[in-house]
Amino acid sequence: MGKPGTQGRPKEGHPSGKLQLGIYWCASCGGCDIAVLDINEKILDVAALADIKLWPIALDFKYEDVRALPDKALDVSFINGALRNSEQVEIVELLRKKSKTVVAFGSCACWGGIPALANLFDRNQIFERVYGTSPSTVNPNRSVPALESRMPEGTLTLPTFYNTVYKLDDIIPVEYYLPGCPPPAELVAEAVDAIATGNLPPAGSVLAKEKALCDSCPRERAEKKVTTFRRVHEVQPDPDRCLLDQGIICCGPATRDGCGARCLEANMPCRGCFGPTPEAVEQGAKMLSAVGSIIEGRDEAEIKRVAAQVVDPAGTFYRFGLAASLLHRSYQERSLKEGVELDSRLDPTVVPTGKEAVT
Amino acid sequence: MTDRSGTTGDLSGFQPRLVGFLCNWCSYTGADLAGTARMKYPANMRIIRVMCSGRVEPVLVLKAFAEGADGVLVSGCHPGDCHYMEGNYKALRRRFLVEALLEQFGIDRRRFRFQWISAAEGDRLAEIVEEMVAEIRLLGPLGRARERLFQADHLSLNPAAGGPSPA
Ligand code: SF4
Ligand code: SF4
Ligand code: SF4
Ligand code: FES
Numbered sequence: 158m159g160k161p162g163t164q165g166r167p168k169e170g171h172p173s174g175k176l177q178l179g180i181y182w183c184a185s186c187g188g189c190d191i192a193v194l195d196i197n198e199k200i201l202d203v204a205a206l207a208d209i210k211l212w213p214i215a216l217d218f219k220y221e222d223v224r225a226l227p228d229k230a231l232d233v234s235f236i237n238g239a240l241r242n243s244e245q246v247e248i249v250e251l252l253r254k255k256s257k258t259v260v261a262f263g264s265c266a267c268w269g270g271i272p273a274l275a276n277l278f279d280r281n282q283i284f285e286r287v288y289g290t291s292p293s294t295v296n297p298n299r300s301v302p303a304l305e306s307r308m309p310e311g312t313l314t315l316p317t318f319y320n321t322v323y324k325l326d327d328i329i330p331v332e333y334y335l336p337g338c339p340p341p342a343e344l345v346a347e348a349v350d351a352i353a354t355g356n357l358p359p360a361g362s363v364l365a366k367e368k369a370l371c372d373s374c375p376r377e378r379a380e381k382k383v384t385t386f387r388r389v390h391e392v393q394p395d396p397d398r399c400l401l402d403q404g405i406i407c408c409g410p411a412t413r414d415g416c417g418a419r420c421l422e423a424n425m426p427c428r429g430c431f432g433p434t435p436e437a438v439e440q441g442a443k444m445l446s447a448v449g450s451i452i453e454g455r456d457e458a459e460i461k462r463v464a465a466q467v468v469d470p471a472g473t474f475y476r477f478g479l480a481a482s483l484l485h486r487s488y489q490e491r492s493l494k495e496g497v498e499l500d501s502r503l504d505p506t507v508v509p510t511g512k513e514a515v516t
Numbered sequence: 517m518t519d520r521s522g523t524t525g526d527l528s529g530f531q532p533r534l535v536g537f538l539c540n541w542c543s544y545t546g547a548d549l550a551g552t553a554r555m556k557y558p559a560n561m562r563i564i565r566v567m568c569s570g571r572v573e574p575v576l577v578l579k580a581f582a583e584g585a586d587g588v589l590v591s592g593c594h595p596g597d598c599h600y601m602e603g604n605y606k607a608l609r610r611r612f613l614v615e616a617l618l619e620q621f622g623i624d625r626r627r628f629r630f631q632w633i634s635a636a637e638g639d640r641l642a643e644i645v646e647e648m649v650a651e652i653r654l655l656g657p658l659g660r661a662r663e664r665l666f667q668a669d670h671l672s673l674n675p676a677a678g679g680p681s682p683a
Contacts, residue, residue, distance in 0.1 A: 442575035449610035464612035
């Protein structure tokens with residue numbers, strides 16, 4: 158990312174001279190919106206620099222206001238969260254039309270993030286769990302929200318809940334990727350600055366560093382030979398030695414730098430929120446390879462025993478990257494074979510009967 | 517949601533597409549032997565010659581599945597016989613993690629085989645390909661299952677993103 162702020166503002170600006178800004182959330186935890194606020198005194202610069210045209214978490218605008226804008230009226234939209242339902246797709250498509258530049262803000266928008274872990278299941282399984290079997294649910298009729306319900310007062314509609322979670326650029330073209338869960342305040346401030354001054358790197362860039370996290374990690378490394386993998390809550394890790402050397406899975410080798418190894422500073426392993434290193438085809442496969450290569454020994458049974466200590470490889474190696482992975486989602490062969498259909502009440506192509514009630 | 521192609525129904529015409537990553541020094545030579553000895557085995561496997569099983573990064577296995585392979589074989593020299601000493605142990609260390617991962621992605625474990633095959637074991641290779649073809653014929657085509665899972669969302673995805681491209 159270029160050094161902020163030497164060139165002037167982009168010339169073809171808004172008559173107010175201010176940056177026209179949209180901030181939107183999709184399937185997100187709200188942390189990314191907080192990260193925008195977290196840039197502290199810089200937020201005042203943002204307010205001075207920008208007219209915010211949409212920011213659902215903080216300001217009361219309606220989608221209609223955005224629809225009424227001319228195309229490309231927004232200089233930039235920061236979009237956080239993964240894509241999980243049809244309302245989100247509709248609004249990001251709208252924002253694409255109205256924006257000169259779109260930034261995928263945070264790990265969820267960049268690679269699917271935590272919400273994309275749901276891709277290890279399908280929609281039926283998720284609904285069955287949420288509206289059926291979860292311990293806090295009492296729902297003997299297994300009612301689920303219907304897409305359309307006719308009520309005496311009129312018809313109520315809900316967005317379609319997709320079978321698969323997508324990252325932002327699966328749906329719309331994106332100019333920049335600002336990774337992190339959430340992105341650190343310095344990177345957000347740098348990005349805002351760069352946009353405000355028109356001092357931006359080439360489109361398609363990830364607004365972080367061009368190296369692996371391990372390259373910035375101050376910990377001491379030895380030749381890795383692991384016979385026991387342990388999770389971080391099971392041990393008190395040595396704060397000076399490489400965590401992988403200690404048998405604690407740390408995603409540093411497969412993760413892009415840009416956070417300044419902030420988890421390592423807190424004696425916690427990197428969980429991979431900055432996405433794949435610049436040269437990696439895929440973060441998860443690279444991490445799997447790194448973990449596999451440090452297992453000690455040559456005996457098949459022994460290797461198998463050690464490998465089995467890696468609990469939840471998909472969730473560990475793709476914690477933030479499932480929607481950007483080669484496989485993207487579970488193939489669910491078992492449910493396909495058993496002939497489990499996607500619940501037709503959730504299918505947008507099926508005309509509703511009006512009998513389903515929103516519960 | 518009526519399209520269930522490839523998941524149930526008539527599979528009699530289904531020819532599984534297998535990808536085999538074979539080590540140059542042993543398994544590939546074994547495959548050659550099977551060829552020259554005119555051993556009969558199904559022609560379903562596209563063989564990719566690699567210099568050592570240790571060079572088969574897990575990403576290659578995932579890529580094969582993502583691009584429509586119905587099954588993948590990784591094969592190298594027997595323990596102790598690797599031309600590069602350590603390569604096949606390296607492959608072995610990744611093997612169990614790859615297997616666990618594929619399982620979590622809902623891919624049946626019979627679709628991924630990891631096997632030691634020496635240069636003299638052309639018959640063993642022929643046998644394994646036969647077994648895989650027979651098993652995977654019953655499992656059905658994986659690519660179409662994937663396609664169907666994405667089609668369920670009725671979205672047109674941005675092709676530039678390198679996003680899910682149904683096989
Ligand atoms: S990237 Fe992290 S902080 Fe941002 S929305 Fe996703 S889960 Fe929340
Ligand atoms: S694996 Fe983790 S602890 Fe080890 S050097 Fe890399 S970032 Fe640091
Ligand atoms: S150390 Fe890893 S998980 Fe923690 S903020 Fe940095 S990239 Fe994200
Ligand atoms: S040379 Fe055959 S496995 Fe290494």
